[in-house]
Amino acid sequence: MESTRDRLITLLAENEDRFISGQALSDSLHISRNAVWKHMKDLEKDGYQIEARPRKGYRITAYPETMSSNTIKWGLDTKWIAKTIIHKEKTGSTQTLAHQAALENAPHGTIVIADEQTEGRGRMNRTWHSNKGKGIWLSILLRPEMLPNDASKLTLLAATVLADVLESTVQTRAHIKWPNDILLNQKKIAGILTEMQAEQDRIQYILIGIGLNVNHSKEDLQEDIQSKATSLKIETGQDWPITHLIQELLKSFEKSFDAYMKSGFAPVKEKWESYGFKIGQPIQIKTFKDEWESTFLGISEEGALLTESRTGEAIKLYSAEINWFPENK
Structure with a gap:
C-alpha cells in the first residue's frame, strides 16, 4: 500500500506543469492542509525544490540529483513494478536484501536498490564490483505463475530489456553474451543474476539481480578487469543520469514481462537473437x-x-x- 508521501509525489508528478492547491491535495490525500505543508517541508529537506504561491498552491520545480525511493518514483508511470522500493545507500548485496524482503512477504514488483554494494556477486559467486554512485545495482522481486524450469528464461528476457534500454536511451548498440552478460565493444558492461525459491511445481519467488556500470572511469574499475569491462561513460565519453536510466529500465522490464506472460518465449527468443553475440561465428x-x-x-x-x-x-x-x-x- 502506498504511503501518503508516495501518493503526494504521484499527485505532484501528474501536475508537473501547473500548480495544485493545498485544498485539492488535502482532499485527495485525506489529510489536513497543515499536514500537506509539513510533507512539503520534508520533501524540501530531501532536496526537492518546491514553489508555493498563495491562492495557487504547490508545484515541484526540480527534484534531487541523489537517488532515493522518491526520486525513482517521481514520474515513473508503471502498473505494478516499483510500487514498493527498498533503497539503501550501502549494503552487502541487493540480492541478499531482496531474499529477506521476499521471505517477509514483499509484493510482486518490489525492487531493492543500492548506491553501493560491498559484496555484490554475479553467477557462480563471482565478485561484482559495485562502486558508490557509479552504476545501477538493483534486484527485482517477482512472484510469477510459471513452472520453475521456465525461470531461466527471465534471465534472457532481462538481458533483452537492458540491450533495448541502452539502444533507445543511450543510442548505443549492445550485444548479449549467452546467457547473461551485456557487452559494448566486446567488453562487459552489465550482468544479470537470477535466483529462485521454489517447490517442485511452484515458484515462491524469483529475484532478477542487475548490475550496470554507468559512470565509471577506467580508474574506477579493478585493474584485473580493465581489459574486459567497461562503462557507459568510458564508451560514450559522458556521464549519464542514473535515476533516469533506472526508470527506463523498470518501465521496459514491466512491459516486456507482461508481454512474455501473455505471448510466451518466442518473441523474447527472436529479440535475444537479434542482440546475440557471435551468432553465426x-x-x-x-x-x-x-x-x-x-x-x-x-x-x-x-x-x-x-x-x-x-x-x-x-x-x-x-x-x-x-x-x-x-x-x-
Missing part, C-alpha cells in the same frame, strides 16, 4: 567429457545455447565452458 566449447570448436547457432525455445556437435548435428547446451574468442587461444 565460431566458438570453443568445453564440457565435462569433450572439447571442440563449432558455430554458435542461437538459442532454443527453452533458452539453451544452440550449436553443432563434432558430427555437425544441432545440439542444445544448458551449461558449458565457452571460449568466445577461439581465434585468440
Whole structure:
C-alpha cells in the first residue's frame, strides 16, 4: 500500500506543469492542509525544490540529483513494478536484501536498490564490483505463475530489456553474451543474476539481480578487469543520469514481462537473437567429457545455447565452458 508521501509525489508528478492547491491535495490525500505543508517541508529537506504561491498552491520545480525511493518514483508511470522500493545507500548485496524482503512477504514488483554494494556477486559467486554512485545495482522481486524450469528464461528476457534500454536511451548498440552478460565493444558492461525459491511445481519467488556500470572511469574499475569491462561513460565519453536510466529500465522490464506472460518465449527468443553475440561465428566449447570448436547457432525455445556437435548435428547446451574468442587461444 502506498504511503501518503508516495501518493503526494504521484499527485505532484501528474501536475508537473501547473500548480495544485493545498485544498485539492488535502482532499485527495485525506489529510489536513497543515499536514500537506509539513510533507512539503520534508520533501524540501530531501532536496526537492518546491514553489508555493498563495491562492495557487504547490508545484515541484526540480527534484534531487541523489537517488532515493522518491526520486525513482517521481514520474515513473508503471502498473505494478516499483510500487514498493527498498533503497539503501550501502549494503552487502541487493540480492541478499531482496531474499529477506521476499521471505517477509514483499509484493510482486518490489525492487531493492543500492548506491553501493560491498559484496555484490554475479553467477557462480563471482565478485561484482559495485562502486558508490557509479552504476545501477538493483534486484527485482517477482512472484510469477510459471513452472520453475521456465525461470531461466527471465534471465534472457532481462538481458533483452537492458540491450533495448541502452539502444533507445543511450543510442548505443549492445550485444548479449549467452546467457547473461551485456557487452559494448566486446567488453562487459552489465550482468544479470537470477535466483529462485521454489517447490517442485511452484515458484515462491524469483529475484532478477542487475548490475550496470554507468559512470565509471577506467580508474574506477579493478585493474584485473580493465581489459574486459567497461562503462557507459568510458564508451560514450559522458556521464549519464542514473535515476533516469533506472526508470527506463523498470518501465521496459514491466512491459516486456507482461508481454512474455501473455505471448510466451518466442518473441523474447527472436529479440535475444537479434542482440546475440557471435551468432553465426565460431566458438570453443568445453564440457565435462569433450572439447571442440563449432558455430554458435542461437538459442532454443527453452533458452539453451544452440550449436553443432563434432558430427555437425544441432545440439542444445544448458551449461558449458565457452571460449568466445577461439581465434585468440
